[in-house]
Amino acid sequence: MTRINVMQPWLGEEEVAAVTEVLRSGWVAQGPRVAEFERRFAEHQQVQHAVATSSCTTALHLALVVAGITADDEVVVPSFSFIATANAPTYVGARPVFADVDPVTGNLTAETVAAAIGPRTRAVIAVDQGGVPVDLQAIRAVCDPRGLVVVEDAACGAGSTYRGRPVGAGADITAWSFHPRKVLTTGEGGMLSTNHADWAARARTLREHAMSASAAERHASVLAPPEVYTEVGFNYRMTDLQAAVGLVQLERLTQVVRRRRELADVYGKAIADVDGLRAVADPPWGSSNFQSYWVEVLPEYPLDRDGLMARLAAADVSARRGIMAAHRQPPYVHQTSALPVTERLTDTTLILPLFHQMSESEQARVVEVLREPERSA
Known part of the structure; x- marks a missing residue:
């Protein structure tokens, strides 16, 4: 038997050609490919501005900075998420403040958010966990009257939809991940998207050490203008090498999501009648890309x-424990x-292999293991 991995990125000759073209151009740092990727991603996600970053974590950090979240503020977040969701408020x-999640979707709800809001709450980070779209309108109905910023952590969300639009389009500001485990990958990398022009402009400056003149502007000039560092900034840039891969991946996104949903449908039908297994599924308000099944x-x-x-594992199938509970980790055990x-889902869920290239025989092998205990019970 060959090992079945929990995931594999789908990369091909198109990505190789795109990276080769960038290498031959001589411009490999943040430059024209990054700018093109930002434009194309914003158009695809139906937002006005997209700002490429080095990771989703840095995008989340910038999102809170440009939204004005500072020391002594409180930010409502799910514990049922990768720890970066909780770390971002800590950085500023x-x-x-941890809120519980829905037992079916694994996402924050209007009720769990409302229960966690206090007098110092300034923002909420709502996660599309595993690609399942969060019910953003319901959460905004709680947050908007209170003047709270709604940040969407769509790290897993590229290709998922919410009420007929791409996820992230209805948040004040959204952060995206292009890690290799995501549906759209650039190796590492992230994106911040928003309809606030001033937030996007400040994020562009902050990601590049808060320089008054960008590296692209300086390199385009024979006599580079002197730069001023307007505030304490960060080095959160994406490279043109990464953006070149991202542009190819963006073209493939619809195809990739279609394939993942086909595989998810096979899993769902195969284990629907297995007592004691409950599979993730689309919520009533949207469709998942099934970034994690x-x-x-x-x-x-x-x-x-x-x-x-x-x-x-004995069948050489690599699964993963379900989403972590951040409040159990040493930095946050005081919560x-x-x-x-959250605790029940963290203790009882696992992530099954699902990737674009997965064969029928590979998926059948996974299903056989899932159903085998039922037959032998």
């Missing part, structure tokens, strides 16, 4: 989550909020 000196292992199943992972759904 704010306090992340996660399954909850219920008490009725013959094995617990870790037992099922061990059985998959005392009751998060029963």
Whole structure:
């Protein structure tokens, strides 16, 4: 048997050719390809501005900075998310306040957000966990009357939709990831998108050390203008090499999502009648790209989550434990909020292999392992 990985990025000769062209151009740092990727991504996501960054984490950090979140503010976040979601408020000196999530989608809800809001709350970070779109309108109905900034962490969301539009289009500001485990990858890299022109302009400056003249502007001049560093900035730039890959990947996004949804449909039908397994699915308000295909292992199943992972591993199938609970990690253990759904999902979910190149036989092998304990029980 050959190992079935939990994911594999889909990269081909088009990406190789795109990177080669950049290498031959002599301009490999942030430059014209990055600018083109930003324009094309903003158009695709139906927003006015997109700002490329070195990662989704740095995009989240910049989002909070340009939105004016500072020390002593509080930001409501899900604990049921990669730790970067909680780290971003910490970077600006704010306090992340953990809210629980919906037991079906794994996302924040209007009710869990409202329960976590306090007098010092200035923003909410809503995550499209695993690509499942968060119900943003319901959350905005809670946040907008209170003047709270709604940041969407769409790290996993490229290609998912919410009420007929791309996810992220309805937030005040959105952060994206292009890590290799994401549906659209640039190797590493991220993006910030918003309809606030002033926020986008400041983010462009801050990502480049807050220089008054960008590197592209300076290199375009024979006599480079003197630069002024207008505030304390950051080195959060994307390279043209990464953006060249991103442009190819963006062209493929619709095709990739279609394939992932086909694979997800096969999984869903295959385990629908297996007692004790509940699979992630589209919510009523949108469609998922199934960046992660996660399954909850219920008490009725013959094995617990870790037992099922061990059985998959014995068949040379690589699964992953479900989404982490950030409030269990050392930097955040002091948080005392009751998060029963988060803790249950963290302890009972696992992520199954799903990638564009997955063959019918590979998926059948995974399904066979999932159904085997039921037959032998």
